[in-house]
Amino acid sequence: MNWLAGKNKEKLKDKILFLFCLMNSAGCSLAKMSKTNNLAGVIIMNKFKSLAIISVLSVLATAAFVAWGFALHPRELWAAEQSAAALEGPEAAQVAGSLSELKERLWKASGLKETYDILEFFNRLPGPDAAAAQVLLDYLKEAPRTDVWKITDALVNLMTDDQVAQLARESGAYPEANFTSYLAPVLAARAGNAAVLADAILNLQKTPASGYYRKLVETAWQKVFADPGEAARWLDEVYSRLTDPLARENLVSAVNDTACELAGDKRAAAVSWLWQAQEQEKNTAARFQQLLNLYLLGEARALGQIKELYGGLASAEEKVDIVREAANAARWRLTGAARDAVVNWLWQAAEKDPLPFSRQQCLAALVNLGEKGALERLVSDIDENGLSVLEEGGRALSPALDWQLLQEAGEKxxxxxxxxxxxxxxxxxxxxxxxxxxxxxxxxxxxxxxxxxxxxxxxxxxxxxxxxxxxxxxxxxxxxxxxxxxxxxxxxxxxxxxxxxxxxxxxxDGDIRYHAAGRLVYVLDVRMTYDQLKELSQAREQSKKLDPSLKPLVDYSLAVKELRRDNYRQTAGMLEEFLKQYQDFGENQGALPFNQLNYQLKYDFRSSVKKQQAAVEELAALEVQWKKSGNPADLYRLAAAIFHDQTLYYNHLWSGWRQSYNWQGYINATGRGRAPVEMASFAREMINYNHCLPYFQQVYRDPSSSPELKARALYSAGLCYTGLDEWGVDAYLAFTPSEIREKIISIYQQFIREYPGSSMADDALLALGAYTGDAGYLQKIVEDYPQGDMLEKAKNLMEEMKSPYYTNRPDSLYGWPLPFKALSLDDASVPGEVSAWAAGNRAQPFTGVKTAGGWSYLLVTAGEKPTAGYSVEIISISDDGRGRLKVNYRIAAPQPGIAAAQVLTYPYALARIPATAAAVEFAEIKN
Structure with missing residues (x-):
């Protein structure tokens, strides 16, 4: 695969680095529950002329990464590389033209291939070329760009020294994502004098791209300054001008990394500067890390400073951090006398420290370092004190004991x-x-x-x-x-x-904390019903027994449940009362369950609830206006407000971690059929599109609605189903993917029939083209709506469909795995008619489906067997995207040589999914 060859491997590395930098700066606090914020860049309900679905399904496979600038699929990249590599001779002449023509083509480029072709031409121009470089700089200045990685190589080659100097001074003129992705590497490669290097470092502190400090510092020490003293003075000036503490830490780290590669006077000067820097550091953890790095550079006296720093700490948590880092250095990076000195200090700390928490951590570290007697001392300490728990900042911490240590202690x-x-x-x-x-x-x-x-x-x-x-x-x-x-x-x-x-x-020992925090919120938000929460919140006897710290969590969750019942006025009052009654809630570290997990990123719970309360107040006012006027246009406004707020029904006790908790399997362990029943109801209640859909449908059916309003309502109903389609696996707990897609197609087909003259008709045709893979809908835009705003998008999509890599044709859809619930016939939730149906089909091998009460039940039986030990398991259920479900199952026999009870058995597997009319195919998987 050429796309990973040579420079592209480095670009991919930078791309991944950028993704993680962005995730770090944004906190990964994904309070939004959908897998992507937009519908491939398209839904704007209040701009009816431009409503469209732009190549929806071409983005689905990478939607989760688009927001982070990491949307490029490897085979797309490969195809673009092949196209660019072939740009020689006559083809190059076709692309070239004048610089102004190239600029116009670059701005109008709509596909990856076209953009790569143009950027490849810029890459082939001899540099420096200020005019050509300025075209690319202007392109990056105009708007955030994704997947234009070739632009960095072109700029490194084309920019003049003056342009590089100006870029170092004016990084704020560019969208942050563009600067971090494409321009920071340019500065790292081209900054060539003291002033430009300084400006680059100062500007990089405003972005997540400070990982480029090392390259800049390396350039300064090894290329710019011949005199080590000048380099140190330059560092002093830059360090004093940095305002961000983290940027200072990153600069010191970059100097440390560079010092490892220096020798002689340069190394001595760099080390001397590092000693000065650690004296100025106010943050204990950062200062310790700097001292440890100095020790690793061979500065033996740094260990004395570490001991002094440790002895002056009042916080056991800070002590433990130092112990862990020092022990890791001794285990992996130090040898000989340097290692022995650290080990001896850990023994001294274990002897003298009066706090069981840090003392036990020292002993655990010594055990892991293979020190004789450490395990016996640790076991004895735990016999006397138990495993210590330290409560600081609203969090509970325990010394880290790995399982091998515990196993050895238990055996010895x-x-x-x-x-x-x-x-x-x-x-x-x-x-x-x-x-x-x-x-x-x-x-x-x-x-x-x-x-x-x-x-x-x-x-x-x-x-x-x-x-x-x-x-x-x-x-x-x-x-x-x-x-x-x-x-x-x-x-x-x-x-x-x-x-x-x-x-x-x-x-x-705290290793269950993430599970417990998530389950606590899950029980409140998902598992408990509205009535159960209400009783817990309002029943005096129950409230007395509840831990006082949990009362705010219960009251807020009840308000969210009320909101999900679409009782806007009552919810607004409940949220207002909550904010008034619990004015300090969320301020301290331990109030929110996920805040106890020692993450540096914090969630502004109170501001989020205030925003939620304001949104509910608006909905309450819109509802009052509609009920007062009876005008369907007012109901439409209410529906549109719900449509535009994906976080409206979100329980902010999740603090942005609900998706993470879900994806790791703590809620939907779908691989083995463990999707819990309550998740289906939760999905219907949480997804905003499911709430506004009935309102749009009601507006469409209302005889008093004007034709224009009916058209908007019908189109908006299609957008609701598109929102469900884009939502992700949570939606599949309550809605079958292929049936959602069928709804989208049928609604927009109906729209075209009923409103061919609507300004949204070409938008509907574009959606049909995207969802069906039928270019005929797009051709109709070209023929019937040549003046419409979807013309270029239709042409581009038709061009994409010609590619062998286009994946949205009905015959090339991959489908989706469906969460399901594995059931027993003894389960009280199984309707009697389903139990009777299943029991009647157990005597013979059987596969079938029965729908009852909003659910479809899938049954696989192995028939009558002469002994115990047989089993049937449904392995997976998938939706192929074309209206057919596939159920994979396995029938297992008793293992040879193992005695089995001589009794007739009737093994079976029963699973439940949301009610569906889709055809079902059963397939046995043989071992």
Whole structure:
């Protein structure tokens, strides 16, 4: 694959670096629940003339990355590279023309291939060429660009020294994404004198691109300054002018990395400057890192400074950070006397530190370094104090003990607190304590189970309650509390479940904290019904038992549930009361569950709720106006306001982590059919398009609606289904993908029939072309709407369809995996008619579908078997995008040589998905 050859590999590396920089600066706080914010760049409800769906499905595969500037698919890149590589001779002459013509073509380029062809020509121009470079600079200045990576090489070649100097001074004139992606590398490559280097570093501090500091510092030390003293003075000036603390840290780190490659007087000068810089550093963690780096550079006296810094710290958390970093250096980077000195200091710290938390961390570090006697000392300390828990800043922290250390301690010291707790844990759970052992025993290394099926509340509740009473300081205490909370949850003991999940956040050893934080919000937001939350919030006896810190979470979640019932006025009042009653909620670190996870990024909960409350007030006013006037145009305005707010129904207790928690399988462990039933209702309630769709449909059906309003309402209903199609896997819990697409197509076909003269007719045709892969709809735009604003887009899409890589034809759709719920016939949620249908088909091998009560039930039976040990499993359900579902299943027989009970059995598998009329194909997967 040529696209990874040579410079392109470096560009891909820079591209990935840029993605992670952006994610870091944005905090990955993805409060929006859809997988992409826009519909391939298209939905603007208040601009009816320009409504369109621009190449919707050509973007679907990369929609999640478009916002980060990382949308290019490898095969697209490969095709573009091949096209550019072939740009020789006569073809080059066709592209060339005058510079003004090239500029016009670049601005009008609509496809990846065309853009790459033009940029390749710029790459072939001899440099420097100020005029050509200015064309590219203006192109980057006008708007954020994605996937124009060739532009960097061209600018490095074409820009004059004066242009580079101006760029270093005026980086703010460019969109940040463009500067970070394309221009920062230019500065790193071309900055060639002290002034330009300084300006570049100062401007880079305003962007996520400070990773280029090392290149700039390296240039200064190795190419610009012959005198090491001049280089140090230059650094002093630059350092003093930096205003961002993180930028200062990055500059120091860049000097440290450069010093590793210097020798003689230059190295000595760089090291001397690093000593001065650490004296100016106010941040303890940053200063320690600088001292550790100096020690790694061979500066032995830095260890004395580290000891002094450690001894003066009052925060055990800061102490532990130092211990961990020092131990990692000793384990991986230091040798000989330098390593021995660090090990000796860790022993001294373990002897003298009065705090169990940092003392235990020192001992754990020494165990990992292979120090004799460290494990015995650690086990003894835990026998006396339990595994220490430190509560700072609203968070609970425990020393990090890896599983091999715990396993070794349990085996060597069977009477210790650790060993006895491990044994007690295994007795309650009925499985090995260590996850690696559990997976080995199960023979399953790649699937996590989070469904209710893995819990036995009747047996586990008393067992875990006893365990927590006897071993509250054990590393397994938080795991035990989590499992106990899940059992309470299954039993409907909501107060106990929430209290115990809150408790799990503060118990050792803390490795369950992410699970517990997410489950706490999940129970409030998804699992509990409106009535259950209301009872918990308002019933005096229940409220008394609830941990006081949970009351705000319950009250806010109830308000969100009220909003999802479309009771706008009541919700507005509830949110207003919440903000008034809990004025300090969200300010301290520990109030929000996810804020206890030690992430540096914080979520502005209060501002988010204020914004939500204002939006609900607006909806309440629009609803009042509609009910007062009875005018369908007022109802349309209400629907449009809902349509435009994807976060309207979002519970901000998630703090932007709901998608992350979901994607990691904690909610939808869909690979093994563990999509919980409550997620279907949740998806319908949370997705804004599902709320406004009935309003648009009502406006369309209203006899008093004007023809223009009817047209807008019908078109908007299509956009709602498009929003569901773009939403992601959550929507598939409640809506079948191919049926959504069929709705889109049928609505826009209806629109064309009823409103061919509408200003949105060409938009509807464009959507039909995109969703059907039929170029005939696009040709109709060319023929019937030559003056419309969709003409160029239609032509471009027709051109894309000619490519062998175009993937939106019905015969080339990949389809989607569907979440499903695996059921038992003993499950109380299975309707009687379904149970009877399944029971009647178990005697013979059978596959079939039955729809009842808003669900479709998929049944696979193996028929009558002479012994136990047979099983049927539905492995996956997928939607091919063309109105057909495929169910893959496996039938397993007893293992040879293993005795099986001689009894007639009727193995089966039953699964549930949202009701569908799609054709279903069953396929047995043979081992």
């Amino acid at each position: 010291y069977p009477q210790s607190y650790l060993a006895r707790g491990i044994k007690a844990y295994e007795e309650v759970r009925g499985e090995p304590y260590f996850e690696m052992e559990r997976r080995k025993q199960q023979g399953n290394w790649d699937v996590y189970f989070y469904g209710d099926e893995q819990y036995d509340p009747e047996r586990e509740i008393p067992g875990w309650e006893k365990f927590l009473a006897e071993f509250p300081g054990h590393p397994g205490a938080d795991d035990a509390a989590y499992r106990l909370a899940r059992c309470y949850e299954i039993e409907g003991r909501w107060t106990d479940a929430l209290n115990t999940l809150r408790k799990a956040l503060s118990l050792p």
